[in-house]
Amino acid sequence: MKTYQILGLMSGTSLDGLDLAFCHIWQSGTDWKFKIKETKSVSYSPELQSKLRNSIFLPAEELLSFHNSYGTWLGEQSKGFIEEHALNVECISSHGHTTHHRPEMGLTFQIGSGQHLANASGQKVICDFRTNDVALGGQGAPLVPIGDTLFFGEYDFCLNLGGIANVSFDKDGQRIAYDIGLANMILNHITRKNGLDYDKGGQLASSGRANKELLTQLNHLEYYHLPYPKSTGYEWFVEKVVPLVDGTDDSMANPLCTGIHHICEQVATQVKVNSRKSDNLLLVTGGGALNDFLIQTLQEKLGSDTQVVVPDKKLIEFKEALVFALMGVLRTELKTNVLSSVTGAKRDSSSGVVFLPS
Structure with missing residues (x-):
């Protein structure tokens, strides 16, 4: 069976920083297997941490601008990590950073523009894993x-x-x-x-x-x-x-x-x-x-x-980044990666939006 080489990115609500996990993922019979090959945590600067924490209060134009610049920053961090370890990466699978989550209003937003991330890293990117589930009437969470x-x-x-x-x-x-x-x-x-x-x-x-x-x-x-x-x-x-x-x-x-x-x-x-x-x-x-x-x-x-x-x-530290790498693999194979039994959506889905570098 094919072994996928995926870089998973995760930034969580605790605002500790960005987790990067380069993973090998494959299917053996009906079982899925993994190896976490290389990892890195990038602590947020006080300025970036504060901006992420307060992004919920930004006007729309400023939030969208931050969405783009944060995506570029994610791409730069990914590119540096890939070059540092001379990795052969098929795809970056990114959670982004949740700024707004109001599923009862049909709304969830993770900043970290996939196109900007792809362009800055030079890699194919899969991201925005929550929106489709919310559009299907689900909570868009949890995804892990x-x-x-x-x-x-x-x-x-x-x-x-x-x-x-x-x-x-x-x-x-x-x-x-x-x-x-x-x-x-x-x-x-x-x-x-x-x-x-x-x-x-x-x-x-x-x-x-x-x-x-x-x-x-x-x-x-x-x-x-x-x-x-x-x-x-x-x-x-x-x-x-x-x-x-x-x-x-x-x-x-x-x-x-x-x-x-x-x-x-x-x-x-x-x-x-x-x-x-x-x-x-x-x-x-x-x-x-x-x-x-x-x-x-x-x-x-x-x-x-x-x-x-x-x-x-x-x-402990990289399980979520690992799972987002898995979600990228499942999206690539058009297999279910978001469970309606978890989110309450109308149906299971294979969620995530693909961006190619240009």
């Missing part, structure tokens, strides 16, 4: 569950802890997935308010105590009571969560500790509700998997019925 199904089917639950926490699992023969709610977004907001990029390993959080009033307010947010399929994003965080955090007069350690207890309580609730047995395996990836205090707290709240599995650091 196709990778959970094809690459990580031995786990009962796959949990990603990026800016947002999302989970996927099989139920009645179908893949189900949705955004549980908060993850690193709230933790990073608290640390950045205090001049720190992040709380390494959760050390500060582990020294604090949960603020019961804030914890209660977070746990009672309306989003947590909505049925799936559902997804959320930065708009919800700014509107519903930031006022609660910023309105809490407490030390940095206590809100961080509160945030971790909140994240873990919400995750544990969803796992327990959807568990069908007493010996579950839960795969955890994303930046939150590197937060030792969070993982410890999560295991405590899950109890003995579910074992938290933290894989090697490369998979």
Whole structure:
């Protein structure tokens, strides 16, 4: 079978930076296999990070201009990475960076113009994976569950802890997935308010105590009571969560500790509700998997019925970039890469728009 050589690009809501993963992907019988060959994380400059964070507030003309310039920047980063490792790349498969996500309005937008990316990198590009699903009445998210199904089917639950926490699992023969709610977004907001990029390993959080009033307010947010399929994003965080955090007069350690207890309580609730047995395996990836205090707290709240599995650091950090590489492969083969059982769309789809360099 053909082995695809794909460069996957991912930028998530936690705004850590751009993840690049050069992957070999192939099908063996009915199973899909992968090797992550080369990786790189490019941290955002303070200026670019701030612009990405505030892009939701840009006027239309400025947003579209940023869409183009960010696409060029993605292309430049890709080209440098390809040349650095002398890679033979068939295609770049890019998630872009989500600035607007309002599926209830039929709207989702990921900046990082595919044409500008293709021109700057000199490579064929596949991107814009969410729009088609939203046009079909879906949430356009989460997208990673196709990778959970094809690459990580031995786990009962796959949990990603990026800016947002999302989970996927099989139920009645179908893949189900949705955004549980908060993850690193709230933790990073608290640390950045205090001049720190992040709380390494959760050390500060582990020294604090949960603020019961804030914890209660977070746990009672309306989003947590909505049925799936559902997804959320930065708009919800700014509107519903930031006022609660910023309105809490407490030390940095206590809100961080509160945030971790909140994240873990919400995750544990969803796992327990959807568990069908007493010996579950839960795969955890994303930046939150590197937060030792969070993982410890999560295991405590899950109890003995579910074992938290933290894989090697490369998979933790680059799983999403890997899955977008897979989505590019599936789009190339015109196979399903977005699951309607996950998003609530009218049907499964093979999504993504192809751009050729000129």
